[in-house]
Amino acid sequence: MTLKHTVLYADDDVDDIELLKDVFLPYSNNVELVTFANGFQLISYLQNLKTEDASPCLIILDINMPLLDGKETLIEIRNSYRTKEVPVILFTTSSQPRDKEFAFKYNAGFITKPLNYQQLGHIADIFIDYCSDEVKKSIRKVI
Amino acid sequence: MIMLEFSLLTAEKQIEELYKGGVYIGKLENNKEITMLYQLDSFYVEITFSNYRKFISKIKCYDTMDKLLCYIEQVTIDEDLRCVEK
Numbered sequence: 290m291t292l293k294h295t296v297l298y299a300d301d302d303v304d305d306i307e308l309l310k311d312v313f314l315p316y317s318n319n320v321e322l323v324t325f326a327n328g329f330q331l332i333s334y335l336q337n338l339k340t341e342d343a344s345p346c347l348i349i350l351d352i353n354m355p356l357l358d359g360k361e362t363l364i365e366i367r368n369s370y371r372t373k374e375v376p377v378i379l380f381t382t383s384s385q386p387r388d389k390e391f392a393f394k395y396n397a398g399f400i401t402k403p404l405n406y407q408q409l410g411h412i413a414d415i416f417i418d419y420c421s422d423e424v425k426k427s428i429r430k431v432i
Numbered sequence: 433m434i435m436l437e438f439s440l441l442t443a444e445k446q447i448e449e450l451y452k453g454g455v456y457i458g459k460l461e462n463n464k465e466i467t468m469l470y471q472l473d474s475f476y477v478e479i480t481f482s483n484y485r486k487f488i489s490k491i492k493c494y495d496t497m498d499k500l501l502c503y504i505e506q507v508t509i510d511e512d513l514r515c516v517e518k
Contacts, residue, residue, distance in 0.1 A: 302459075304466055304485060382456035404447050404468070405485045 293321040294424055295343065296416075299331040299362060300324070300351035300380075305402060309349070309380075312413045319428050327354040328362030335372055344375055346424040347416060350397075352381040352388060360388075363395050376419040435475040435493045446491055450477060458503030465489065469503050476500070 296313065300306055306324050313322045325331040328350065338344070348366060352359035359379055366372045378398040381388065392399040398419050403409055417428055433453075438446060454470035454477065461467075467480045476499055480489040 304459075304461075308485060384453075384455055401451065404451055404479065405481060405488060407444070408447065408451060 292343070293319055294346040294420070294428060296320055296322050296347045296349065297331055297334070297345045298322060298324045298349040298380075299326070299328050299354060299359070300349075301326050301354045302351065305351065308403070308406070308409070311406070312409055312416070316413065316417075316428055328357030328359060328365070330356075331362060332357065332365050335366070335369065338371070344371060346376070346420045348372070348375055348377045349380045349416065350377060352379055352383055360391055363392075363397055367395050376421070378416065378419055433473050435495050438472065438475070438477070439493050443488055443491060446477070447479070447488070450479070457500065460502065469499060 298306065298309055300309075309324075310322060313320050323334070323345075325334065331348070331350075335345075350359035350362050354362075357365070359381065363377055363379065366375065366377055376398070377395075378400055379388065379392045380400050380402060382402050384401060389399045400412070400415060403412060417425055420428070433449065438449065441449065450470050450472060454472045457469040457471055457476070459466060459468045465480055465482050466485060467478055470477045470479070475493055475495045476497075478490075478492045478494070478499060480491075481487060482489050
Protein backbone atom coordinates (compact mmCIF):
# COMPACT_ATOMS: atom_id res chain seq x y z
CA MET A 290 0.00 0.00 0.00
CA THR A 291 1.43 3.38 -1.05
CA LEU A 292 1.54 5.93 1.74
CA LYS A 293 -0.13 9.13 0.63
CA HIS A 294 1.43 12.55 0.97
CA THR A 295 -0.76 14.90 2.97
CA VAL A 296 -1.62 18.38 1.80
CA LEU A 297 -3.44 20.62 4.26
CA TYR A 298 -5.73 23.39 3.05
CA ALA A 299 -7.50 25.95 5.22
CA ASP A 300 -10.21 28.13 3.68
CA ASP A 301 -13.62 29.28 4.92
CA ASP A 302 -14.97 29.35 1.36
CA VAL A 303 -16.70 26.12 0.38
CA ASP A 304 -16.52 27.08 -3.26
CA ASP A 305 -12.73 27.41 -3.17
CA ILE A 306 -12.37 24.14 -1.31
CA GLU A 307 -14.30 22.41 -4.09
CA LEU A 308 -11.98 24.07 -6.61
CA LEU A 309 -8.90 22.75 -4.87
CA LYS A 310 -10.32 19.26 -4.49
CA ASP A 311 -10.63 19.20 -8.27
CA VAL A 312 -7.06 20.48 -8.62
CA PHE A 313 -5.68 17.56 -6.66
CA LEU A 314 -8.08 14.93 -7.99
CA PRO A 315 -5.62 13.59 -10.63
CA TYR A 316 -3.16 12.98 -7.79
CA SER A 317 -5.63 11.36 -5.42
CA ASN A 318 -3.82 8.01 -5.52
CA ASN A 319 -0.80 9.63 -3.99
CA VAL A 320 -2.01 12.81 -2.30
CA GLU A 321 -4.55 13.21 0.45
CA LEU A 322 -6.04 16.69 0.68
CA VAL A 323 -7.22 17.52 4.19
CA THR A 324 -9.36 20.64 4.43
CA PHE A 325 -10.21 22.97 7.31
CA ALA A 326 -12.61 25.90 7.63
CA ASN A 327 -10.08 28.12 9.39
CA GLY A 328 -6.52 28.33 10.62
CA PHE A 329 -7.47 27.37 14.16
CA GLN A 330 -8.67 23.94 13.02
CA LEU A 331 -5.52 23.45 10.95
CA ILE A 332 -3.24 24.33 13.84
CA SER A 333 -5.20 21.98 16.13
CA TYR A 334 -4.69 19.20 13.60
CA LEU A 335 -0.94 19.85 13.50
CA GLN A 336 -0.71 19.98 17.29
CA ASN A 337 -2.44 16.62 17.54
CA LEU A 338 -0.06 14.87 15.16
CA LYS A 339 1.83 12.09 16.88
CA THR A 340 5.61 11.87 16.58
CA GLU A 341 5.29 8.83 14.32
CA ASP A 342 2.81 10.58 11.98
CA ALA A 343 4.25 12.06 8.81
CA SER A 344 4.25 15.83 8.58
CA PRO A 345 2.27 17.36 5.72
CA CYS A 346 4.25 17.86 2.54
CA LEU A 347 2.48 21.16 1.82
CA ILE A 348 0.16 23.58 3.60
CA ILE A 349 -2.11 25.92 1.65
CA LEU A 350 -3.74 28.84 3.44
CA ASP A 351 -6.41 31.31 2.47
CA ILE A 352 -5.70 34.67 4.07
CA ASN A 353 -9.16 35.88 5.11
CA MET A 354 -10.61 33.33 7.50
CA PRO A 355 -12.45 33.63 10.80
CA LEU A 356 -10.91 32.71 14.19
CA LEU A 357 -7.33 32.46 12.91
CA ASP A 358 -6.56 34.01 9.54
CA GLY A 359 -3.95 32.83 7.06
CA LYS A 360 -1.23 35.19 8.20
CA GLU A 361 -1.66 34.34 11.88
CA THR A 362 -1.70 30.66 10.95
CA LEU A 363 1.52 31.03 8.95
CA ILE A 364 3.23 32.63 11.95
CA GLU A 365 2.10 29.74 14.18
CA ILE A 366 3.39 27.23 11.63
CA ARG A 367 6.79 28.92 11.40
CA ASN A 368 7.03 29.15 15.19
CA SER A 369 6.61 25.39 15.59
CA TYR A 370 9.74 23.24 15.45
CA ARG A 371 7.87 20.45 13.69
CA THR A 372 6.44 22.59 10.89
CA LYS A 373 8.85 25.50 10.50
CA GLU A 374 10.32 23.98 7.33
CA VAL A 375 7.07 22.69 5.79
CA PRO A 376 6.34 24.43 2.47
CA VAL A 377 3.43 26.86 2.87
CA ILE A 378 1.51 28.76 0.23
CA LEU A 379 -0.81 31.71 0.80
CA PHE A 380 -3.57 31.03 -1.72
CA THR A 381 -5.73 34.09 -1.84
CA THR A 382 -7.95 36.50 -3.72
CA SER A 383 -5.76 39.29 -2.37
CA SER A 384 -3.50 41.14 -4.76
CA GLN A 385 -2.08 43.41 -2.08
CA PRO A 386 1.72 43.83 -2.29
CA ARG A 387 1.91 43.82 1.52
CA ASP A 388 0.40 40.32 1.56
CA LYS A 389 3.04 39.13 -0.90
CA GLU A 390 5.73 40.74 1.24
CA PHE A 391 4.32 39.01 4.30
CA ALA A 392 4.47 35.64 2.53
CA PHE A 393 8.07 36.28 1.51
CA LYS A 394 9.03 37.33 5.04
CA TYR A 395 7.75 34.02 6.41
CA ASN A 396 9.22 31.91 3.62
CA ALA A 397 5.87 31.11 2.03
CA GLY A 398 4.67 31.12 -1.53
CA PHE A 399 1.93 33.44 -2.76
CA ILE A 400 -0.58 32.37 -5.39
CA THR A 401 -3.64 34.33 -6.49
CA LYS A 402 -6.76 32.20 -6.67
CA PRO A 403 -8.00 31.51 -10.19
CA LEU A 404 -11.38 32.99 -11.03
CA ASN A 405 -12.77 29.87 -12.65
CA TYR A 406 -12.04 26.28 -13.53
CA GLN A 407 -10.55 27.20 -16.88
CA GLN A 408 -7.78 29.08 -15.09
CA LEU A 409 -6.87 26.06 -13.01
CA GLY A 410 -4.65 24.93 -15.82
CA HIS A 411 -1.33 23.86 -14.38
CA ILE A 412 -2.00 25.15 -10.90
CA ALA A 413 -1.60 21.68 -9.44
CA ASP A 414 1.93 21.59 -10.84
CA ILE A 415 2.60 24.99 -9.30
CA PHE A 416 1.51 23.69 -5.89
CA ILE A 417 3.54 20.50 -6.21
CA ASP A 418 6.62 22.51 -7.21
CA TYR A 419 6.66 23.94 -3.69
CA CYS A 420 7.11 20.48 -2.18
CA SER A 421 10.52 18.98 -1.54
CA ASP A 422 12.31 17.30 -4.48
CA GLU A 423 11.71 13.88 -3.02
CA VAL A 424 7.97 14.49 -2.63
CA LYS A 425 7.71 16.02 -6.11
CA LYS A 426 9.29 12.96 -7.69
CA SER A 427 7.09 10.65 -5.67
CA ILE A 428 3.85 12.42 -6.60
CA ARG A 429 4.69 12.80 -10.28
CA LYS A 430 5.99 9.27 -10.64
CA VAL A 431 2.47 7.95 -10.06
CA ILE A 432 0.88 10.01 -12.88
CA MET B 433 -8.10 50.07 -19.15
CA ILE B 434 -11.46 51.81 -19.50
CA MET B 435 -14.78 50.04 -19.09
CA LEU B 436 -15.63 50.23 -22.76
CA GLU B 437 -12.36 48.52 -23.76
CA PHE B 438 -12.97 45.80 -21.23
CA SER B 439 -16.55 45.20 -22.37
CA LEU B 440 -15.33 44.60 -25.93
CA LEU B 441 -12.99 41.80 -24.90
CA THR B 442 -13.96 38.14 -25.11
CA ALA B 443 -15.04 36.52 -21.85
CA GLU B 444 -11.78 34.61 -21.75
CA LYS B 445 -9.75 37.81 -22.09
CA GLN B 446 -11.91 39.55 -19.51
CA ILE B 447 -11.21 36.79 -16.99
CA GLU B 448 -7.51 37.05 -17.81
CA GLU B 449 -7.53 40.83 -17.21
CA LEU B 450 -9.36 40.41 -13.93
CA TYR B 451 -6.92 37.75 -12.78
CA LYS B 452 -3.95 39.97 -13.62
CA GLY B 453 -5.18 43.31 -12.36
CA GLY B 454 -8.54 42.98 -10.64
CA VAL B 455 -9.04 43.57 -6.94
CA TYR B 456 -11.42 41.09 -5.38
CA ILE B 457 -14.17 42.78 -3.38
CA GLY B 458 -16.66 40.10 -2.45
CA LYS B 459 -18.91 37.25 -3.34
CA LEU B 460 -22.62 36.51 -3.29
CA GLU B 461 -24.09 33.02 -3.41
CA ASN B 462 -27.55 32.09 -4.59
CA ASN B 463 -28.29 28.36 -4.91
CA LYS B 464 -25.65 27.09 -7.31
CA GLU B 465 -24.86 30.52 -8.72
CA ILE B 466 -21.92 32.49 -7.44
CA THR B 467 -21.38 36.15 -8.27
CA MET B 468 -18.04 37.77 -7.59
CA LEU B 469 -17.31 41.49 -7.68
CA TYR B 470 -13.94 42.86 -8.72
CA GLN B 471 -12.62 46.37 -9.11
CA LEU B 472 -10.53 46.88 -12.23
CA ASP B 473 -8.95 50.29 -12.60
CA SER B 474 -11.84 52.78 -12.39
CA PHE B 475 -14.80 50.42 -12.75
CA TYR B 476 -16.34 47.29 -11.28
CA VAL B 477 -16.94 43.90 -12.82
CA GLU B 478 -19.46 41.32 -11.67
CA ILE B 479 -18.97 37.75 -12.83
CA THR B 480 -21.70 35.23 -12.30
CA PHE B 481 -20.76 31.56 -12.33
CA SER B 482 -22.90 28.48 -12.22
CA ASN B 483 -22.05 25.11 -10.78
CA TYR B 484 -19.17 26.07 -8.47
CA ARG B 485 -17.35 28.35 -10.94
CA LYS B 486 -17.34 25.84 -13.75
CA PHE B 487 -19.35 27.98 -16.17
CA ILE B 488 -19.61 31.73 -16.58
CA SER B 489 -23.24 32.82 -16.82
CA LYS B 490 -22.63 36.52 -17.27
CA ILE B 491 -20.11 39.32 -16.89
CA LYS B 492 -21.34 42.84 -16.18
CA CYS B 493 -19.44 46.09 -15.77
CA TYR B 494 -20.38 49.12 -13.69
CA ASP B 495 -18.81 52.47 -13.20
CA THR B 496 -20.84 53.32 -10.11
CA MET B 497 -20.48 52.10 -6.56
CA ASP B 498 -24.14 51.15 -6.22
CA LYS B 499 -23.36 47.43 -6.43
CA LEU B 500 -20.91 47.57 -3.54
CA LEU B 501 -23.54 47.74 -0.85
CA CYS B 502 -24.84 44.18 -1.16
CA TYR B 503 -21.28 42.86 -1.03
CA ILE B 504 -20.27 45.03 1.89
CA GLU B 505 -23.30 43.79 3.83
CA GLN B 506 -21.70 40.33 3.72
CA VAL B 507 -18.84 41.57 5.88
CA THR B 508 -19.39 40.79 9.56
CA ILE B 509 -17.97 43.76 11.39
CA ASP B 510 -18.19 42.12 14.84
CA GLU B 511 -15.85 39.35 13.74
CA ASP B 512 -13.39 41.84 12.26
CA LEU B 513 -13.45 43.91 15.46
CA ARG B 514 -12.69 40.80 17.50
CA CYS B 515 -9.68 40.17 15.30
CA VAL B 516 -8.50 43.76 15.82
CA GLU B 517 -8.95 43.49 19.58
CA LYS B 518 -6.63 40.47 19.60
